[in-house]
Amino acid sequence: MDHERTTMRLTREAFAANFAETEQGLTRRSAMEESNRCLYCYDAPCIKACPTGINVPSFIKRIATDNLKGAAAAIMDANPVGASCSRVCPTEELCEGACVLNDASEPIRIGLLQRYATDWAINGGATLFQAGVSNGRRTAVIGGGPAGLSAARELARSGFAVTVFEAKPLAGGLDTYGIVSFRLPQHVSLWEVEQVRKLGVDIRTGVSVGSDIAVSELIEQYDAVVLAVGMGQVPSLGIEGEALEGVYDAIRFVEATKTGELPLPLKGARVAVIGAGNTAIDAATCSVRLGADNVKMVYRRTKDEMTAYAFEYEFAKRDGVEFSWLTAPVRIVGNADGKVTHLECVRMALTGDVGKDGRALTMPVEGSEFLLPVDAVILAIGQSRRLELIEQLGITHNRGVVIVDEETRRTSHPMIYAAGDVAFGAGQGEAMVVSAAEQGKRAARAIERHFAAKPRSEAI
Amino acid sequence: MADLRINLAGIPAPNPFWLASAPPTNTGYQVQRAFEAGWGGAVWKTLGDPIINTSSRFAAVHFNGQRVAGFNNIELITDRPLEVNLKEIYETKKRFPNHALVVSLMVEPKREKWHEIVKRVEAVGVDGLELNFGCPHGMAERGMGSASGQQPDLVEKQTMWAKEAAQTPVIVKLTPNITDITVVARHAVMGGADAISLINTINSLAGVDIHTWNTVPHVGGKGAHGGYCGPAVKPIALSMVAECAKDRAIGVPISGIGGISSWQDAVEFMLMGASGVQICTAAMHHGFRIVEEMIDGLNNYLDEKGIASVMELTGQAVSRYSTWGELDLNYRVVARINDETCIACNKCHIACEDTSHQCIDMLTDEGGRRYLKVREEDCVGCNLCSIVCPVDGAIDMVEVSGGQASMSWNEMQQAIVRANAGDDTASTTGKEAV
Ligand SMILES: Cc1cc2nc3c(=O)[nH]c(=O)nc-3n(C[C@H](O)[C@H](O)[C@H](O)COP(=O)(O)OP(=O)(O)OC[C@H]3O[C@@H](n4cnc5c(N)ncnc54)[C@H](O)[C@@H]3O)c2cc1C
Numbered sequence: 001m002d003h004e005r006t007t008m009r010l011t012r013e014a015f016a017a018n019f020a021e022t023e024q025g026l027t028r029r030s031a032m033e034e035s036n037r038c039l040y041c042y043d044a045p046c047i048k049a050c051p052t053g054i055n056v057p058s059f060i061k062r063i064a065t066d067n068l069k070g071a072a073a074a075i076m077d078a079n080p081v082g083a084s085c086s087r088v089c090p091t092e093e094l095c096e097g098a099c100v101l102n103d104a105s106e107p108i109r110i111g112l113l114q115r116y117a118t119d120w121a122i123n124g125g126a127t128l129f130q131a132g133v134s135n136g137r138r139t140a141v142i143g144g145g146p147a148g149l150s151a152a153r154e155l156a157r158s159g160f161a162v163t164v165f166e167a168k169p170l171a172g173g174l175d176t177y178g179i180v181s182f183r184l185p186q187h188v189s190l191w192e193v194e195q196v197r198k199l200g201v202d203i204r205t206g207v208s209v210g211s212d213i214a215v216s217e218l219i220e221q222y223d224a225v226v227l228a229v230g231m232g233q234v235p236s237l238g239i240e241g242e243a244l245e246g247v248y249d250a251i252r253f254v255e256a257t258k259t260g261e262l263p264l265p266l267k268g269a270r271v272a273v274i275g276a277g278n279t280a281i282d283a284a285t286c287s288v289r290l291g292a293d294n295v296k297m298v299y300r301r302t303k304d305e306m307t308a309y310a311f312e313y314e315f316a317k318r319d320g321v322e323f324s325w326l327t328a329p330v331r332i333v334g335n336a337d338g339k340v341t342h343l344e345c346v347r348m349a350l351t352g353d354v355g356k357d358g359r360a361l362t363m364p365v366e367g368s369e370f371l372l373p374v375d376a377v378i379l380a381i382g383q384s385r386r387l388e389l390i391e392q393l394g395i396t397h398n399r400g401v402v403i404v405d406e407e408t409r410r411t412s413h414p415m416i417y418a419a420g421d422v423a424f425g426a427g428q429g430e431a432m433v434v435s436a437a438e439q440g441k442r443a444a445r446a447i448e449r450h451f452a453a454k455p456r457s458e459a460i
Numbered sequence: 461m462a463d464l465r466i467n468l469a470g471i472p473a474p475n476p477f478w479l480a481s482a483p484p485t486n487t488g489y490q491v492q493r494a495f496e497a498g499w500g501g502a503v504w505k506t507l508g509d510p511i512i513n514t515s516s517r518f519a520a521v522h523f524n525g526q527r528v529a530g531f532n533n534i535e536l537i538t539d540r541p542l543e544v545n546l547k548e549i550y551e552t553k554k555r556f557p558n559h560a561l562v563v564s565l566m567v568e569p570k571r572e573k574w575h576e577i578v579k580r581v582e583a584v585g586v587d588g589l590e591l592n593f594g595c596p597h598g599m600a601e602r603g604m605g606s607a608s609g610q611q612p613d614l615v616e617k618q619t620m621w622a623k624e625a626a627q628t629p630v631i632v633k634l635t636p637n638i639t640d641i642t643v644v645a646r647h648a649v650m651g652g653a654d655a656i657s658l659i660n661t662i663n664s665l666a667g668v669d670i671h672t673w674n675t676v677p678h679v680g681g682k683g684a685h686g687g688y689c690g691p692a693v694k695p696i697a698l699s700m701v702a703e704c705a706k707d708r709a710i711g712v713p714i715s716g717i718g719g720i721s722s723w724q725d726a727v728e729f730m731l732m733g734a735s736g737v738q739i740c741t742a743a744m745h746h747g748f749r750i751v752e753e754m755i756d757g758l759n760n761y762l763d764e765k766g767i768a769s770v771m772e773l774t775g776q777a778v779s780r781y782s783t784w785g786e787l788d789l790n791y792r793v794v795a796r797i798n799d800e801t802c803i804a805c806n807k808c809h810i811a812c813e814d815t816s817h818q819c820i821d822m823l824t825d826e827g828g829r830r831y832l833k834v835r836e837e838d839c840v841g842c843n844l845c846s847i848v849c850p851v852d853g854a855i856d857m858v859e860v861s862g863g864q865a866s867m868s869w870n871e872m873q874q875a876i877v878r879a880n881a882g883d884d885t886a887s888t889t890g891k892e893a894v
C-alpha cells in the first residue's frame with residue numbers, strides 16, 4: 001500500500017489565513033468611482049433581475065452622495081440578508097448580468113457596492129429598522145436560515161410577535177454554516193441575525209421542531225407558521241465504502257470549516273469530490289485551503305451538464321482543482337484500519353441521447369474501471385429532504401419538496417407557509433440565498449394580508 | 461426622523477426641495493407627478509404672453525465621461541395659453557393643498573400688465589408668486605427677463621407693481637448676469653419683495669462644433685447665447701446667495717437656486733442663507749425620483765448631527781463668509797504627504813514645481829524607494845497639491861502655528877494708521893482697507 005499517506009492538520013494560523021475572505025471590499029475611492037459610473041437608469045433592469053427587487057440605482061446614488069446609511073437601508077429594506085447576498089449572489093446571472101452597461105462598457109459592480117454599503121452598516125453598528133406596533137398576533141418560524149430570518153424580520157416590522165425555532169446553536173442557516181468562509185465570513189450572517197433579534201424577534205436556538213417541540217404545539221399556539229427548514233445532509237450514494245474513515249458529506253465538511261473546530265486533517269491529502277454542483281466546488285476549494293495536495297472532482301457527465309455557476313468553476317480552476325468528466329464512482333476502497341485508500345471509478349460515454357431533463361445521457365464503458373488512490377472522498381450529490389418534519393406537518397409535498405402557491409407561499413395547510421430550500425425542487429424556485437429571502441418576504445406579506453383582511457375579534 | 465418642513469416668507473412646504481420654474485414644471489401633469497414623487501414645492505413655468513419656442517433648445521457640457529456638468533438652454537417662458545395653465549394650476553393646488561405651489565410671472569414692464577396677471581393667477585389659488593427678472597435670452601430682447609433684471613430701478617418698480625395687486629408672498633428671481641447681485645436684490649426689497657430667489661441662468665454658449673462650425677445648440681445653422689445652469693454654476697450661485705444673505709439691507713428670505721444636484725448641495729445653500737432650494741437640471745437629468753435620494757440623505761444628515769429641524773440650518777455659515785480684508789494673515793497651513801497612502805503618481809510634485817512654489821521634493825531612501833516630501837518652510841499652503849492628488853488622505857493640509865497672534869489686513873492697516881498717527885498719508889491708506 002505504497003499509496004497511503006499520512007495527512008495532517010493545518011496550524012490554526014494557516015487555517016485562519018487560508019479561510020480569510022478572498023475578495024477585498026471596495027476602497028472609498030473605488031466605491032465613489034463605481035457609484036458615479038452608474039447611470040441611475042429608470043425602470044432599471046437590475047432591479048427586476050434581483051429576486052428581492054433591491055432598488056439598485058437608488059442605493060448606488062446614495063453611496064455616490066455619501067449617504068451610506070440610506071444606501072444600507074435601501075438594500076436591507078428589500079433584502080433582510082442583503083449583506084450576505086452582496087457576497088454570495090451569482091450577480092453575473094442577476095443584477096450585474098442585467099446592467100445596461102454590459103454592452104456599452106463594463107457592468108456596474110453592484111455586488112461590491114452592496115457590500116461596501118452593508119459593511120458600513122456592520123462596522124458602524126447602525127440600527128436600520130424598528131418593530132411595528134404590536135397587532136397581538138403570534139407567528140412561529142421554523143428554521144433560522146435566510147428564508148426564516150427574512151420572514152421573521154418582515155413580520156416583526158409589521159407588528160407580529162415572532163418566535164424563530166432554530167435547531168443549530170446559531171441562526172443564519174447555510175449562511176452561517178454552509179457557505180465557505182472565504183466567500184462569506186460568519187460574522188456577516190450573524191450580524192443579520194442580530195438585526196432580526198433587535199426587532200424583538202425571539203430566536204430560540206438549539207430547538208429542533210418535531211423533536212424538541214411538537215408540531216402540534218406550534219399549530220395550537222401560533223396564528224401562522226412559516227416553514228423554512230431548508231434541506232438536509234447529502235444523501236447516500238448507495239455505493240460500497242461510504243462509512244469508511246475519510247469519507248465526508250460535503251455539507252458537514254464545509255460546516256466543519258466554519259464552526260471553529262480543529263481543521264480537518266487534509267494537509268498533503270489527495271481528495272476526490274463526487275459531484276459538480278456549487279456545493280461540490282465549495283468542498284473542493286475548501287480541501288485546497290485545508291492543504292490538500294491534489295483535488296479531483298469526479299463527475300459522471302460532462303462540463304456542459306455541470307450545475308455549478310461559471311464563476312464557481314473558474315474559481316475552482318484557479319485553485320488548481322482538477323476535473324474528471326465522464327467518470328462515475330463505483331465503490332470506495334479502504335484498508336484494514338477502515339481508512340479510505342482508493343476510489344474505484346468507471347469511465348462513462350455519451351449515448352448520444354438526451355434524457356427527460358434535457359441533459360445528455362451517459363453509460364458506463366465496460367471494463368474501464370480503475371482505482372484512484374485517495375485519502376479522502378467528499379460526497380456532494382445534492383441535499384436530502386426533511387421528510388419526517390414535513391409529514392408531521394401533514395402538508396402536501398412532492399418527494400419532500402413542499403408544494404406552495406408561488407405568490408403567497410401558502411402550503412396545503414391554510415396556516416402554514418413555506419419559504420426557501422424546503423420548497424425548492426420539482427421545478428419550483430431556485431436554491432439561492434436571495435430567493436430564500438424573497439420567499440420569506442412573500443410569506444410574511446401573505447400573512448399580513450390574511451390578518452388585515454380578518455381583524456382580531458378580541459376588540460369587541 | 462428630522463423635521464424637514466420649511467417656511468419661506470410665509471409659504472410652508474413639506475420639505476425644502478422645490479422644482480425651479482422650467483420645463484419640469486410646465487404642466488399640471490408634471491407638477492403633480494413631482495409632488496407624488498416627493499418634491500416639497502414647485503415654481504410653475506413662467507407665465508406671460510405666450511411665445512414661440514425654437515426647435516433644438518438645449519445643450520450640455522460633459523466633462524471627462526460624466527454627463528451634464530453644465531446645461532445650456534435657449535428656451536423661453538411658457539408657450540401654452542394662460543387659461544390652460546391657470547386651469548391646471550387650480551387642479552394641482554386642489555389635489556396637493558399642502559405642497560408649495562408658486563407661479564412664476566413675466567410681463568412687460570407696465571403697471572397694468574403686472575396688476576392684471578397677478579390678479580388672474582392669484583384668483584385660481586396659489587401660495588406665492590415669483591417674478592422672473594432673470595431669463596437671459598429671447599425675453600431680454602423684448603425688454604423683459606434679464607433686460608429688466610439688470611436695471612435695479614426697473615426691478616424695484618415692477619416689484620412694487622406686482623406687490624400692489626398681490627395678496628400672496630412675492631419672490632423676486634434675480635439674474636446673475638450683473639456685476640453685483642446685491643444691488644438688484646436691495647432694489648427688489650425696496651420694491652417690497654417678500655423673498656428673493658437666485659440664480660437664474662448665466663449667459664453662455666455651450667460650444668462650437670469644430671467640424672460643421674455650427675454653434676451648439678443651433679437652430680437651422682444659427683445660434684444665440686443661452687442660459688447656463690447645472691452643477692458647473694453651483695459655486696457662482698452659492699457665492700451670490702451668500703452675498704445676499706450677508707447684506708443687512710436685503711434681509712429677506714432666500715430661495716437658493718443653481719446647480720443643486722444632491723442633498724449636500726442643498727445643505728450648503730441653506731448654511732449660506734437659503735431657506736429652501738429650487739432645482740431644475742438635476743431633475744431634468746434624472747427624473748423626479750432623484751428627490752427621494754435628496755430627502756433621505758438630508759434626513760440622515762440631520763439625524764446624525766442631532767438637528768431637529770432643517771430650518772435650523774439656514775444661515776449657519778454666513779458669518780464665516782467674510783471679506784478678504786478680514787482674513788488672518790498669520791494663519792498658516794502646510795501640505796503633508798502621507799507615505800502610506802500615497803500612490804506615487806507625482807502629480808502634486810509637478811503641480812507645485814511648475815505652477816506653484818517648488819517645494820515638493822522627489823527623493824529616494826536608502827532602500828532605493830522613491831518618495832515625495834514637502835519642504836514645509838517653503839510651502840505657502842496654497843492647497844494645489846491636495847487638489848490634484850487623486851487619493852483621499854494622501855495629502856493633508858495641516859495647521860501650523862507660527863506663534864504669531866492673528867492679524868488681518870484690515871487690522872494691519874489700522875495698526876499702521878495708529879503707528880503713523882499724525883502722518884498726513886495715513887488716513888488715505890486706512891480707507892483703502894474697507
Ligand atoms: C455548500 C453550499 C454553498 C452554497 N452557496 C451558495 C451561494 O454561493 N449563493 C447562493 O445564493 N446560495 C448558495 N447556496 C444555497 C443557499 O445556501 C440556500 O439556498 C439557502 O441557504 C436556503 O435558505 P433556507 O433558509 O431555505 O435554508 P437553510 O439556509 O438551510 O436554513 C434552514 C435552517 O433551518 C434549520 N432547521 C432545519 N430543521 C429544523 C427543525 N426541525 N427545527 C428547527 N430548525 C431547523 C437549520 O438548522 C437551518 O438553520 C449554497 C448552499 C450550499 C449547501
Ligand SMILES: Cc1cc2nc3c(=O)[nH]c(=O)nc-3n(C[C@H](O)[C@H](O)[C@H](O)COP(=O)(O)O)c2cc1C
Pocket residue numbers: 480481482483505506518531532533535536537538564592594595633659660661689690691693717718719720738739740741742
Ligand atoms: C430649459 C430651461 C428653461 C428654463 N426656463 C425658465 C423659466 O421659464 N423661468 C425661470 O424663472 N427660469 C427658467 N429656467 C432657469 C431655472 O429655473 C433655474 O434658475 C436654473 O436652471 C438654475 O438651476 P439648476 O442649476 O438647478 O438648473 C430655465 C432653465 C432651463 C434649463
Ligand code: SF4
Pocket residue numbers: 037038039040041044045046047056057098099100101108110
Ligand atoms: S446598475 Fe446598470 S442597469 Fe442598474 S441602474 Fe446602474 S447603470 Fe442602470
